[in-house]
Amino acid sequence: MCQENNITKSRKGKHLEYRERQSIERWYNKDKRTKVEIAGLLERTEKTIRNEIKRGLVKNLTNSIKFQCLTYTI
8 A cells, every 4th residue: 555645744743833833823813714724724634633723622621610719618
């Protein structure tokens, strides 16, 4: 089996650069581009883009923790 249609450069084990993360954030949030489009623009796999977006979407639980602590101290 030969993969002749491989469009990405061999970047296995390489980290995303800061400017690439900024581009992903801008294209995904503001320009509403799909993950496949972003992967093509950055010449990365779609899985890398999905993982990066998933990692960036962490829910902030600080307010609910403070609220719970206040309710227990009364």
